[in-house]
Amino acid sequence: MEQGKIDSKQAILLMMSTVLPTAILTVPAVTVKFAQQDAWLSLLVALSVALIIALLIVNLGLRFPGKTLFVYPEEILGKIVGKIICGLYIGYFLQLGSAVVREFSLFLGATIMPNTPIVVFTILIIAVAAYAVRNGLEVLSRFNQLFIPLSGLLVIMFLLSSKEMNLTRVLPIFDTGLVPVLKGAAYPLNWLGLIVTMGVMLPYLNKPRRAYRVAVIATLLNGLFLLASIMGALLLFGPHLTANWLYPTYDAVRVICLDHVVERFESIILVMWLLGGFVKLGVFYYGAVLGSAQWFVLEDYRPLVIPVGVILGALSFLLYGENVADLDHFFTDAGIPSSVLIFEIGIPLALLSVDLLRGKGRRKG
Amino acid sequence: MANFTKLSKLKPKSLGQNQEQDKHPAEQPEKVGLSGVPWKDQILGPDLETNIRQIKAILNNCSDVIYREFVLAQNERIRLALVYMDSMVDKAQISEQIMKTLSLEVPLVVIGEEITQAQALEFIKQRGLCIHQVKESDRFRDLIHAILSGDTVLLVDGHPTAIINETRGYESRSISESETEPTVRGPREAFVESLGVNISLIRRKIKSPDLKIETLRLGEVSGTGVALVYIEGIVNESLVSEVKSRMARIKVDAILESGYIEELIEDSPWSPFPTVNHTEKPDRVAAMMLEGRVAILVDGTPFVLSVPTLFVESLQASEDYYERFWFASAIRIVRFLAMITSLVLPGLYISLVSFNHGLLPTTLLLSIAAQRETVPYPVFIEVLAMEITFEFLREAGIRLPRAIGQAVSIVGALVVGQAAVQAGMVGAATVIVVALTGIASFVFAYSTSISFRLLRFALILLSGVLGLVGLISGVAVIGIHLCTLRSFGVPYLSPLVPPTTVDLKDTFIRGPWWAMLSRPRLVVKEEQQKQATELKPTPPETRS
Numbered sequence: 001m002e003q004g005k006i007d008s009k010q011a012i013l014l015m016m017s018t019v020l021p022t023a024i025l026t027v028p029a030v031t032v033k034f035a036q037q038d039a040w041l042s043l044l045v046a047l048s049v050a051l052i053i054a055l056l057i058v059n060l061g062l063r064f065p066g067k068t069l070f071v072y073p074e075e076i077l078g079k080i081v082g083k084i085i086c087g088l089y090i091g092y093f094l095q096l097g098s099a100v101v102r103e104f105s106l107f108l109g110a111t112i113m114p115n116t117p118i119v120v121f122t123i124l125i126i127a128v129a130a131y132a133v134r135n136g137l138e139v140l141s142r143f144n145q146l147f148i149p150l151s152g153l154l155v156i157m158f159l160l161s162s163k164e165m166n167l168t169r170v171l172p173i174f175d176t177g178l179v180p181v182l183k184g185a186a187y188p189l190n191w192l193g194l195i196v197t198m199g200v201m202l203p204y205l206n207k208p209r210r211a212y213r214v215a216v217i218a219t220l221l222n223g224l225f226l227l228a229s230i231m232g233a234l235l236l237f238g239p240h241l242t243a244n245w246l247y248p249t250y251d252a253v254r255v256i257c258l259d260h261v262v263e264r265f266e267s268i269i270l271v272m273w274l275l276g277g278f279v280k281l282g283v284f285y286y287g288a289v290l291g292s293a294q295w296f297v298l299e300d301y302r303p304l305v306i307p308v309g310v311i312l313g314a315l316s317f318l319l320y321g322e323n324v325a326d327l328d329h330f331f332t333d334a335g336i337p338s339s340v341l342i343f344e345i346g347i348p349l350a351l352l353s354v355d356l357l358r359g360k361g362r363r364k365g
Numbered sequence: 366m367a368n369f370t371k372l373s374k375l376k377p378k379s380l381g382q383n384q385e386q387d388k389h390p391a392e393q394p395e396k397v398g399l400s401g402v403p404w405k406d407q408i409l410g411p412d413l414e415t416n417i418r419q420i421k422a423i424l425n426n427c428s429d430v431i432y433r434e435f436v437l438a439q440n441e442r443i444r445l446a447l448v449y450m451d452s453m454v455d456k457a458q459i460s461e462q463i464m465k466t467l468s469l470e471v472p473l474v475v476i477g478e479e480i481t482q483a484q485a486l487e488f489i490k491q492r493g494l495c496i497h498q499v500k501e502s503d504r505f506r507d508l509i510h511a512i513l514s515g516d517t518v519l520l521v522d523g524h525p526t527a528i529i530n531e532t533r534g535y536e537s538r539s540i541s542e543s544e545t546e547p548t549v550r551g552p553r554e555a556f557v558e559s560l561g562v563n564i565s566l567i568r569r570k571i572k573s574p575d576l577k578i579e580t581l582r583l584g585e586v587s588g589t590g591v592a593l594v595y596i597e598g599i600v601n602e603s604l605v606s607e608v609k610s611r612m613a614r615i616k617v618d619a620i621l622e623s624g625y626i627e628e629l630i631e632d633s634p635w636s637p638f639p640t641v642n643h644t645e646k647p648d649r650v651a652a653m654m655l656e657g658r659v660a661i662l663v664d665g666t667p668f669v670l671s672v673p674t675l676f677v678e679s680l681q682a683s684e685d686y687y688e689r690f691w692f693a694s695a696i697r698i699v700r701f702l703a704m705i706t707s708l709v710l711p712g713l714y715i716s717l718v719s720f721n722h723g724l725l726p727t728t729l730l731l732s733i734a735a736q737r738e739t740v741p742y743p744v745f746i747e748v749l750a751m752e753i754t755f756e757f758l759r760e761a762g763i764r765l766p767r768a769i770g771q772a773v774s775i776v777g778a779l780v781v782g783q784a785a786v787q788a789g790m791v792g793a794a795t796v797i798v799v800a801l802t803g804i805a806s807f808v809f810a811y812s813t814s815i816s817f818r819l820l821r822f823a824l825i826l827l828s829g830v831l832g833l834v835g836l837i838s839g840v841a842v843i844g845i846h847l848c849t850l851r852s853f854g855v856p857y858l859s860p861l862v863p864p865t866t867v868d869l870k871d872t873f874i875r876g877p878w879w880a881m882l883s884r885p886r887l888v889v890k891e892e893q894q895k896q897a898t899e900l901k902p903t904p905p906e907t908r909s
Contacts, residue, residue, distance in 0.1 A: 108834050112720070112721055112832065113834065116831070120831070124838050127838075128842055131845055132845045139845060142848035142862045143845045146848060146858065146861070267724040267833075271833075274841075
């Protein structure tokens with residue numbers, strides 16, 4: 001079905017683009033809302049849980065070489081239950097994809113072109129991602145590799161904005177207590193836990209033995225970038241301002257101004273973010289398309305690209321309400337428990353335990 | 366004939382053979398021959414008259430064919446005939462080395478020895494002819510081909526075999542400086558239209574027995590000579606066989622330029638990007654082959670194809686390798702900037718001015734707005750009109766006779782540039798943007814710059830409709846498309862994506878020669894070191 005193979009580096013970068021493009025903008029505000037100046041502690045908690053998820057999903061995947069997350073549930077739990085779980089995961093990827101579509105459409109509509117109907121952006125974003133998905137995982141990861149050097153600019157921007165930073169803004173440490181820190185961890189975990197997409201990529205790695213390394217490195221890098229964005233926002237604006245803004249990272253970049261020569265850096269973040277968004281959507285889109293094709297046991301996934309794209313577009317309008325606030329509600333209220341507990345930890349853990357008991361999969365080693 | 370039949374099945378009335386058959390039904394029996402075999406498969410008979418009649422039948426209405434009958438060594442019993450094309454041969458050679466020798470000089474040397482008719486062919490070949498290259502053949506197909514290529518066919522009465530003498534001597538352009546790829550430093554010679562001369566130009570660069578030249582003939586009507594050239598031991602064998610198989614499936618009536626072949630062997634025929642490169646400089650072709658590529662030479666054109674082609678080749682010029690590496694690397698980066706500029710600048714200008722003012726620094730925005738006060742059209746129309754005007758100018762500059770070309774540039778610069786701005790029809794910033802884009806598109810390889818020219822208009826449209834978002838989406842689609850491309854199996858964007866770190870030394874920068882140890886990995890497949898490791902020069906230890 002998928003002919004291409006991707007190497008370890010490509011997989012790591014793909015995983016980074018899967019998590020970071022939206023997370024880096026939204027995670028600081030939400031995390032800080034719960035954990036105030038201890039948001040970075042929340043992130044560390046989330047990171048450690050995400051590492052466990054990464055190990056879990058890779059272990060599961062390696063037991064069934066050449067099979068994706070959509071296929072091995074059937075082997076473990078039998079045809080009917082397996083198909084249901086596969087269907088659930090397709091739904092999961094559709095939800096993730098449509099959320100990306102909605103988030104990008106709303107952001108573009110709100111910040112850049114307020115007079116353009118949202119649906120125009122929705123169609124545009126899905127069309128670009130569809131072109132990549134149609135060409136397969138290999139092209140998607142190469143495209144990602146092509147543009148990811150641009151994110152080196154992010155590091156430069158972080159350094160440039162550092163002259164406004166003030167370390168006292170994260171003090172006092174651990175003042176908020178344990179519960180807010182844990183609550184704050186849920187949101188970044190939602191993003192970091194997206195490492196479950198490794199379950200889709202794993203069969204297409206050219207060296208599957210490196211999968212553990214890929215998953216762990218990707219998760220650590222994701223954690224590092226999120227930590228930097230949270231710290232950047234906190235050190236620049238302090239917990240109260242950060243919590244009230246939608247996209248603190250975007251605002252952090254706006255403060256950069258060197259002698260009125262180097263300014264308006266936010267346009268660069270916009271470019272990077274949009275390009276990253278295409279990849280991010282591409283990954284979920286690809287997951288949904290590949291999953292559906294494997295669910296229906298098709299020879300080729302390409303006929304499904306356009307139908308799934310239409311579904312993504314429709315869902316992006318149906319699920320997330322009218323505006324950015326509604327979208328945020330979806331994530332903070334409904335999204336986290338369902339996706340983290342069910343898809344990122346629950347099902348993989350259940351699958352692994354059943355397999356350990358019944359021993360269908362290949363033993364490690 | 367066999368191939369003609371195949372072709373005529375595809376396109377019944379397109380080819381000359383059928384029409385000729387219609388025109389001269391009377392000639393038909395002779396052409397097909399008594400046995401009913403098509404002439405291409407016929408072989409010679411022993412009778413001189415019959416053979417000549419047969420050739421005359423095949424080459425009827427070709428007034429430039431000359432049939433010259435004479436005898437060997439004043440001996441009336443051994444009759445000979447020469448057949449050649451008047452316009453394609455070296456006449457002095459035929460008169461001196463063939464006719465004078467065989468009829469006058471042979472009797473002077475061979476005194477008292479009787480040459481019988483049975484010995485004649487062997488005698489002529491071994492002792493008679495003073496021609497550097499002779500071949501024997503008994504097939505009309507070979508004879509006709511030889512005559513049409515400028516060789517001279519010598520028929521001997523009583524022998525079913527003819528001698529083909531190499532006597533080609535037609536006018537061709539002499540080797541001159543390259544006009545499409547001029548250089549400041551480096552060899553100036555360029556290929557010419559003659560395949561033989563072009564092969565010699567390559568052979569002169571690479572004096573190795575490993576330089577292999579395989580010729581074939583393409584085009585059912587034109588019979589164009591095509592040569593595959595590669596260096597054995599460096600090239601990947603599977604690449605050679607892939608090129609051969611792609612060439613083998615070419616069945617067309619004529620190949621008039623290497624561009625025909627290019628379009629018939631591409632990996633992605635619908636892509637705007639060229640996945641087969643061409644050049645007219647022998648040094649560049651030699652360098653390509655030393656990197657493991659196959660060159661395709663076509664008779665009748667100075668443009669030589671090389672495959673596989675990578676995207677980074679459009680950043681490279683042969684001069685980069687002759688200048689010192691600091692300068693060459695800097696120029697590469699300039700070319701890359703020019704490439705980006707030529708693709709996105711007009712689109713970026715449109716989206717920043719008409720949609721996303723917020724992203725421009727305030728002072729710049731104010732100055733642009735002040736210029737555009739009198740301009741009647743939206744910036745999208747303005748840029749589009751100026752870009753199209755520029756395309757007019759560019760095309761006029763190429764097509765016009767050279768003497769008038771200068772007038773066009775003056776009119777273009779004055780009328781379009783100066784007057785349009787003064788009349789307030791176009792903003793000065795727009796002229797700057799369009800001119801900058803135009804200049805930038807000349808900085809890197811021409812073949813890629815054409816693709817970028819086309820795509821630029823697509824990006825102008827997208828930016829005009831959706832601003833920066835449209836522009837970025839367009840660039841993303843181009844990026845995805847580039848990632849899908851392959852040239853003879855090699856990813857088009859390599860060594861950038863997928864990255865091969867060692868090969869990055871010859872992309873955006875040009876590493877110093879002493880550091881470029883290996884050949885491009887994806888092209889030659891296995892790792893190949895091409896030079897010694899300790900080549901970096903150092904000053905002597907002792908100082909005096």
